[in-house]
Amino acid sequence: MRRESGAAPAALEEPAPVPAPAPLRTVTTASGLVADGVSAWFSGRLVIESVSLEMEASKVTALIGPSGCGKSTFLRILNRMHEVTPGAELAGRVLLDGEDIYGPEMRPTETRRRIAMVFQKPNPFPAMTVEDNVLSGLKFSGKRPRGKEKDDLVEEMLTRAGLFSEVKARLKTLGGELSGGQQQRLCIARALAVRPSVLLMDEPCSALDPSSTRRIEETMREIAEEVTVVVVTHNMQQAQRVSDYCALFLAGENAPGRIVEKGSTKDIFENPKDERTSDYVHGRFG
């Protein structure tokens, strides 16, 4: 099903139908995410100001923009990681399927499980085995799959992250012993294992070689069927290859970051409305 990019938040309340690929058990449905007038401060300094963005269900949205304009900060606000930083404050709402994740009855742990995150720097648990890394999110929520169920789950998640063939003989080695690119894909597998409805990725490929990068881009396209993906990237080709929608962040000299332009990736790259957008995507600044 296709939806207009400008659909109202209310339209997101109905879950998008998911075509289930035969070999993969699918229990998640992608959710729409809407940021509404989000501002953020670090120790009293305003770093992003009234950002509103709709991230459509089952689509890949790319956040682009020069360094320091608040992309990571915005991303972390989307799954309540912002508040982990001492001195961090925010204003505005973030709606997951129409429900404010900062609402009083929402538990941050539950929210983070539904809106998973992959960080710029690979951060597997170095003292856990590859297998335990994949299962770690489930373990944190008290679930411990066993036997065949566990093996199937580990295989499925590692396959989706494009890592299974490389590590299938080394499931019991430590997560810290994999290469950087393998560690990043392990982190993706780990995030997918909790069956989130949204996956946030902060420059997931910045430390990776071209083939791992391609593998992860494929993964993003594949999982977008059932997981809404929001990805921060500095790589314009990558944004063009993977995303359906794009939002350009810019911050002034002493001004906080804002969204300059948002829309379909095609429009942003081929038919930008704002001059700064066309400058940025053509590498003329930033």
Added chain:
Amino acid sequence: MSTPRVVTTDHLFEDRLYRAGVKSVGIGTFVLLVAIGAFLLLKSWPAFARHGVISFLTTTGFTTLGHHPSFGVAALLYWSVVIAVVAVVVGVPVAVGTALFISEFAPRRLRAVLVTLIDMLAVVPSVIFGLWGFYMLQPNLVGFARFLSVHLSFIPVFSVHSSVYSSSAFIAGVLVGIMIVPIVCSVAREIFSLAPLGEREGALALGATKATVIRSVVMPFARRGLAGSVMLGLGRALGETVAVAIIVSPSFIISPHILQQGGASIAAFIALRFGTGGQLGSAALLGAGLVLFVFTLVVNLGASVIVNRSVGGRRA
């Protein structure tokens, strides 16, 4: 074919000067340690020569007076270790718990206050601790010691053969345990704060609670360093002198009854006996000192090896 050559930047004059300076300080420390050991060995030799080193280490009597002076540090060493172990058992959980609270839970302002308070605890002179222990801690602990001996006497260390609960190795151990809290706490705090932010956030982003982050990220990271801090505390406890001397009443019997009056420690014993017993007596005390010196050195060396490996080295 090319021959390999060493490529180095170390030939710069400043570098060499700096290195020489640092090196000489390092060597100086080592020389001082060896000198202390050699001095102790030299001065205590008469006592070792009398009945042999083995006897010195394995017998328990320690009389310098009369016609048959005999020296054995076995009981003293035993009680030193007992007191140190009690200290670690009591002090380490408190210290680690406090460190966890400070580094993981306390709001920033409270954190600063707590750190200052604990650092201040470290500068209280041990004689003050000893006096406090004697007048304040001991009267309050005697009842607890009796309680343990009545209800848990089936565990050998809690059984007693006398009903005097004051001046025991247990009370001395608890006191020393309190005294080692600052050092263990500050090392533990340091280690906890080094637990990688990336892994912490990784766990949080998977829906982990704070307790889970501590269990699955902070603790696995800190395990080795904590073992080192425990050894450090053990080293401190072994060497503690005045406070122990004020509490215990020296005994030369090796027994498991830590709750009853008795116990001793090499350090406290030397302080109590120093200057009595003539030349041979002094030699014997210096010999006991040498045993303590070597023993603590080994414990501390073990501690620093463990700490360095966990903090400095890359983990797998």
